[in-house]
Amino acid sequence: MNIEKIEAAATRLKGIARRTPLLSSPHLDAIAGRRVFVKPECLQHTGSFKFRGAYAAVSALPPEVRARGILAYSSGNHAQGIARAAQLFGVPAVIIMPQDAPAAKIEGTKALGGEVVLYTRGGESREAIGARLAETRGLTLIRPYDEPEVIAGQGTCGLEIAEQAAERDIDRAEVLVCCGGGGLTAGIALALEARAPGLRVRPAEPEAFDDTARSLASGTRQSNTQEAGGLCDAILTPTPGEITFPINARLCGPGLSVSDAEVLQAMALALRHLKIVAEPGGAVALAAALFRSEALEADTVIATVSGGNVDAAVLARALAG
Amino acid sequence: MNIEKIEAAATRLKGIARRTPLLSSPHLDAIAGRRVFVKPECLQHTGSFKFRGAYAAVSALPPEVRARGILAYSSGNHAQGIARAAQLFGVPAVIIMPQDAPAAKIEGTKALGGEVVLYTRGGESREAIGARLAETRGLTLIRPYDEPEVIAGQGTCGLEIAEQAAERDIDRAEVLVCCGGGGLTAGIALALEARAPGLRVRPAEPEAFDDTARSLASGTRQSNTQEAGGLCDAILTPTPGEITFPINARLCGPGLSVSDAEVLQAMALALRHLKIVAEPGGAVALAAALFRSEALEADTVIATVSGGNVDAAVLARALAG
Numbered sequence: 001m002n003i004e005k006i007e008a009a010a011t012r013l014k015g016i017a018r019r020t021p022l023l024s025s026p027h028l029d030a031i032a033g034r035r036v037f038v039k040p041e042c043l044q045h046t047g048s049f050k051f052r053g054a055y056a057a058v059s060a061l062p063p064e065v066r067a068r069g070i071l072a073y074s075s076g077n078h079a080q081g082i083a084r085a086a087q088l089f090g091v092p093a094v095i096i097m098p099q100d101a102p103a104a105k106i107e108g109t110k111a112l113g114g115e116v117v118l119y120t121r122g123g124e125s126r127e128a129i130g131a132r133l134a135e136t137r138g139l140t141l142i143r144p145y146d147e148p149e150v151i152a153g154q155g156t157c158g159l160e161i162a163e164q165a166a167e168r169d170i171d172r173a174e175v176l177v178c179c180g181g182g183g184l185t186a187g188i189a190l191a192l193e194a195r196a197p198g199l200r201v202r203p204a205e206p207e208a209f210d211d212t213a214r215s216l217a218s219g220t221r222q223s224n225t226q227e228a229g230g231l232c233d234a235i236l237t238p239t240p241g242e243i244t245f246p247i248n249a250r251l252c253g254p255g256l257s258v259s260d261a262e263v264l265q266a267m268a269l270a271l272r273h274l275k276i277v278a279e280p281g282g283a284v285a286l287a288a289a290l291f292r293s294e295a296l297e298a299d300t301v302i303a304t305v306s307g308g309n310v311d312a313a314v315l316a317r318a319l320a321g
Numbered sequence: 322m323n324i325e326k327i328e329a330a331a332t333r334l335k336g337i338a339r340r341t342p343l344l345s346s347p348h349l350d351a352i353a354g355r356r357v358f359v360k361p362e363c364l365q366h367t368g369s370f371k372f373r374g375a376y377a378a379v380s381a382l383p384p385e386v387r388a389r390g391i392l393a394y395s396s397g398n399h400a401q402g403i404a405r406a407a408q409l410f411g412v413p414a415v416i417i418m419p420q421d422a423p424a425a426k427i428e429g430t431k432a433l434g435g436e437v438v439l440y441t442r443g444g445e446s447r448e449a450i451g452a453r454l455a456e457t458r459g460l461t462l463i464r465p466y467d468e469p470e471v472i473a474g475q476g477t478c479g480l481e482i483a484e485q486a487a488e489r490d491i492d493r494a495e496v497l498v499c500c501g502g503g504g505l506t507a508g509i510a511l512a513l514e515a516r517a518p519g520l521r522v523r524p525a526e527p528e529a530f531d532d533t534a535r536s537l538a539s540g541t542r543q544s545n546t547q548e549a550g551g552l553c554d555a556i557l558t559p560t561p562g563e564i565t566f567p568i569n570a571r572l573c574g575p576g577l578s579v580s581d582a583e584v585l586q587a588m589a590l591a592l593r594h595l596k597i598v599a600e601p602g603g604a605v606a607l608a609a610a611l612f613r614s615e616a617l618e619a620d621t622v623i624a625t626v627s628g629g630n631v632d633a634a635v636l637a638r639a640l641a642g
């Protein structure tokens with residue numbers, strides 16, 4: 001993994017992925033006690049940053065391999081990213097999703113032409129199901145984060161952050177990234193290392209799924225004790241990635257974690273002051289920016305809102321809070 | 322009013338106003354039966370396009386005049402735009418707002434340093450209250466739409482639409498604009514006339530407040546029979562503007578109107594598929610794009626979402642629909 005790979009992904013994504021703006025509100029600055037910018041990847045195609053990595057990986061395949069079809073396993077955002085990327089290339093996509101994924105994500109994936117195969121968490125592993133399908137149908141598996149082309153695609157979000165920070169004369173900031181397997185975190189960290197070295201990434205996670213924070217603290221990959229059941233479905237991975245963790249261990253500052261109540265509050269504040277829809281897993285970094293002042297150092301924080309694919313009932317719950 | 326005035330406003334707004342992106346979703350295309358792009362001015366500073374015109378007008382004043390303070394009357398979005406523009410220049414702003422304006426807008430205006438004076442619709446006119454205050458305190462009144470510098474500022478949204486259409490090789494489209502007094506409509510129409518003549522503006526209004534559509538059809542300025550009570554508070558003006566109407570009569574296609582139920586549905590679809598918050602008055606153009614297919618001609622429609630300042634209860638109502 002290097003900056004050239006991210007730049008190459010950016011070239012392939014030009015005119016395809018959306019360059020999301022950098023948003024802010026004096027109301028949020030007042031809550032945080034510092035300057036807060038938000039990178040709203042919920043506005044990306046398919047409603048999350050995952051489209052960047054999915055398209056980067058699908059577009060990197062040799063055409064004859066791509067034509068046989070793509071396989072992915074995902075709780076929903078990578079699923080939609082892969083389904084849309086495959087649709088744009090006119091090739092099949094088979095997506096293995098957990099049965100408890102939000103309905104909006106399952107329907108969204110199907111509506112984008114994805115063939116959805118549901119599995120039960122705790123039963124046969126999605127990896128085993130995927131391996132069998134890949135073999136029988138000649139599909140190419142694109143992993144959600146432990147895949148260099150995917151990390152390169154997510155890194156294009158970091159290139160944009162570097163440019164947008166420079167436009168505002170920001171040369172020192174903490175960049176809070178919603179962290180599951182660590183693909184977005186690693187991609188952004190690599191891009192910033194090369195293009196904006198004064199900007200340091202801090203991974204953000206839900207309190208009950210803080211494997212990356214504990215892994216960064218201990219120096220070795222730690223697991224979550226729970227596998228499911230959290231509010232933040234998008235980022236409930238069992239453990240940091242094999243490829244992503246060494247990158248994040250080298251480049252990131254300490255992890256931050258927030259409660260579900262803080263996540264819901266951040267979702268409501270994003271609706272009210274930024275006019276964007278954040279899903280729970282997409283709101284952890286903003287929640288950390290707003291409610292973990294004591295753990296932050298820089299005068300300026302840039303928080304990713306990594307996705308906005310949330311069922312109406314959860315959104316209504318955030319609004320009612 | 323001419324394109325040079327809009328270009329001059331764009332120069333003053335550079336680095337101050339946000340360049341909002343152009344969003345889209347295959348799901349919305351499928352509903353509309355054509356390609357739909359959305360210009361989300363809800364993502365603009367203060368949550369609506371009004372910041373453009375407010376800042377353009379405040380920045381055009383001679384410094385010694387500006388220093389005495391600004392006066393505005395507004396149901397809420399112009400109020401917040403003026404309050405924020407005055408705050409950025411460090412000068413006072415007095416805003417006359419109707420007592421039935423959404424709480425979010427009254428509070429938002431106060432939080433931006435605006436001094437709010439409430440009046441009752443149907444009682445003493447806001448114009449009379451404004452004239453008295455302007456005289457006694459030396460304030461400069463900035464009208465919400467019948468003011469050339471305000472129209473020029475709103476026109477910068479049209480310059481962006483022209484550029485963003487060109488980037489996508491769109492040389493023919495209908496541009497649906499949420500229309501109250503007609504300032505945004507006129508500004509965009511003037512910008513497109515000069516920079517993208519194949520793009521034609523169509524004003525969109527609520528059914529019960531379709532003064533512009535009737536005025537365009539008859540060729541003379543018509544009034545609404547109701548003055549208040551509609552869902553779409555942002556665009557409940559009694560009649561098209563004196564300055565804006567001749568511009569819109571020369572440049573716009575026929576007006577479109579939509580029901581409150583369609584507005585709520587468009588708000589829900591914007592939340593779900595674009596991840597943006599549209600307020601009722603800001604969703605009329607999108608509602609027309611989605612539900613007035615028979616009245617549209619072009620293969621491509623660009624709908625403004627002009628604002629997102631909506632109380633949580635109304636947003637919850639849209640979500641529950």
